[in-house]
Amino acid sequence: MTEFKLLATAAMGLEAIVADEVKGLGFETQTENGKVFYHGDESAIAKSNLWLRTADRVKIIAGEFQALTFDELFEQTKAIEWEKFLPVDANFPVQGKSVKSKLYSVPDCQALVKKAIVERLKKAYHRNSFLDESGAKYKIEVSILKDQVQLSIDTSGAGLHKRGYRTGQGEAPIKETLAAALVKLTRWSPDRPFADPFCGSGTIPIEAAMIGQNIAPGYNREFDSEYWPWMKQKIWDDIRLEAEEAADYDQPLDITGTDIDHRMIDIAKANAMEAGFADLIQFGQRQVRDFKAEGLSGVAVGNLPYGERIGDIEKIEEIIQDMGRVFEKYPTWSVYMLSAAENFEELYGRKATKKRKLFNGFIKTDFYQFWGERPNQR
Known part of the structure; x- marks a missing residue:
């Protein structure tokens, strides 16, 4: 070769x-x-x-x-x-x-x-x-x-974020590649509860499920280089067979996605069904103030709404404050939020354990990381 x-x-x-x-x-x-x-x-x-x-x-x-x-x-x-x-x-x-x-x-x-x-x-x-x-x-x-x-x-053709499961989306969807990166940055493992309180079209929970069951993200799509004469079909067949054998479809998952917009929940359910996770991810309409956690040492990951108008910004700030009050009740949960709000920590009521600069498209954001206490510390 x-x-x-x-x-x-x-x-x-x-x-x-x-x-x-x-x-x-x-x-x-x-x-x-x-x-x-x-x-x-x-x-x-x-x-x-x-x-x-x-x-x-x-x-x-x-x-x-x-x-x-x-x-x-x-x-x-x-x-x-x-x-x-x-x-x-x-x-x-x-x-x-x-x-x-x-x-x-x-x-x-x-x-x-x-x-x-x-x-x-x-x-x-x-x-x-x-x-x-x-x-x-x-x-x-x-x-x-x-x-x-x-x-x-x-060699790819369509961008690698195009996994093939997205049947619908909202106005400003997060790319699948960025969603996967957010999950990987949390070092979440599939034996822990996972929740996205701003799930939109469900991209972050779906990417978490793919990671949790070790499913290759490109398994159900095609690539330009598959049609190149010097890229033998056996190469692709062997790699796909390896991916199939590596997948752990029996790995149980506790993943939930909630959003205030019932239309997005319907889209998220359709996307999860297309991805093969219809029975593994629980989606529901809920405001963040009504979030309820089950299980210790869970992980919450979200991409907060972005607002340009004054009314939108005020609403987002209220959401961040609500979220801070909610997760104060769950000290063993780790919270990871992507937001463009520069006063996020002040509104949330805590200083982040760590934050990382990331770009969501062309929007400059910070990934705020609040590490939870170990359950045995309680």
């Missing part, structure tokens, strides 16, 4: 979590802003796509070099052995980005990279005419940062 330089992309603030996942698959990593690099073969590509819960995409690094002129960009792109990756009928759209570089025109860079690859493939496959691009898709990205060019091929 061929060894590739691979890249798992990560949202800002999640690089360490993605790196831990990649290491858990057996690979050594190198981390930069939003990027986790590692090396692996074809099976590593399949395994990464199937198992990485918190990464956005898995890419192959096809080439890296410095380019100060369009001629340099063209010639060095053309020098890459693209025929090792792309068959003669490859469909390869090129997208790009450029930051603090002399080659700042992204459309020109995309067009030039496309032309260089076409020229390389025409020569490699002895074609005089244009390539028809009727085959499998190989999405290529040209990324230029401070004149350093990185050319990559996306």
Whole structure:
């Protein structure tokens, strides 16, 4: 098998979590802003796509070099052995980005990279005419940062947050990858109760259930690289079989999701059914002030509503105050909340044991962590 330089992309603030996942698959990593690099073969590509819960995409690094002129960009792109990756009928759209570089025109860079690859493939496959691009898709990205060019091929296709279970959603749904990261940050184990008092469409409880039963997040979806001729079907079959054998469907779970909006509860139930957890996650309409915990040493995780209008902000502040009063009654529970409210701790009535800066899309937030007391300390 061929060894590739691979890249798992990560949202800002999640690089360490993605790196831990990649290491858990057996690979050594190198981390930069939003990027986790590692090396692996074809099976590593399949395994990464199937198992990485918190990464956005898995890419192959096809080439890296410095380019100060369009001629340099063209010639060095053309020098890459693209025929090792792309068959003669490859469909390869090129997208790009450029930051603090002399080659700042992204459309020109995309067009030039496309032309260089076409020229390389025409020569490699002895074609005089244009390539028809009727085959499998190989999405290529040209990324230029401070004149350093990185050319990559996306192996995932749709972003890895698209698990395939979301039949409906609210106005501002949390990405599945971020939801999984929040659960992993709590170090929750499936023998403990788990609750989301702001569950919305149910993403956080569903991701917790997948983690609790060790179900591969990409098990029920497809990836662009499945259709590449050099990615043999047996590789995918073997990785999926391993994932099926690793799943613990008999692991009992105590997971609840509640929300004030009955419409979201209906959506959450439909999503949980699609994910295969209809009988394992309990959803119900409830305000946070009415939250009731059962069992010691539980974990509560939530993504609080975001408000821009004055009335909304006041309502959210009231919700945070209610939540602080509720969880004061359950000192052995650990509470983890994602919020954009800068005065969250003041409203909650306690200083967080720890907080972590995260981005929910483009919204800057903090993940407030209130660690509960050990039950035997009571």
